[in-house]
Amino acid sequence: MTTTWKLKRTAQCKKCPWRLEVDPHDIPNGYCETKHQALARTIADPAALPAPGEPLRAMACHETDDAHCVGWLNHQLGPGNNILLRLRMLDCSNVDKLRLRGEQHKSFEATLPVKSVAPS
Structure with missing residues (x-):
């Protein structure tokens, strides 16, 4: 039985x-380039089947550590084509919300644009 x-x-x-329209350099609560780059592991190869036993790596919302990032969910369910996430969401009762x-x-690469430095 599925829960x-x-x-x-x-x-x-x-x-x-x-x-x-969000400048990620202005995100509060210690969000930084190092933390952002660590999130690259949450981005699946589009349409790639996960290795057996591979865990689903999810991006948490920067405002809380116990909720998914809605932007990440949208990307990975859409153009990111995260197969493992799609399978997991089959049992989610409010994904349509x-x-x-x-x-x-x-x-993902576009979410942290390189800041241009003015020449000295």
């Missing part, structure tokens, strides 16, 4: 790095 579960957060937060705020980045 259904619910996402703790379904609305994208105002400072989500997946939003085009996901709500985004504005335009989203098309890739």
Whole structure:
């Protein structure tokens, strides 16, 4: 018997790095380039089947450590085509309630643009 579960957060937060209009350098609570780069391991190879026993690595919302990042969910369920996540979400009773705020980045790499430094 399959047990259904619910996402703790379904609305994208105002400072989500997946939003085009958010400067990730302004995200509060210690968000930084080092932490951001560590999140690359949460991005699946599109349409790749996971290795047997491979855990689902999820991006947490920067506002809390016990909820998924809604921007990440949107990307990985859509263009990121994360097969393991798609299978996990089959039992999620509120995935249809996901709500985004504005335009989203098309890739993880685009979520942390390199800051340009003015020439001295």
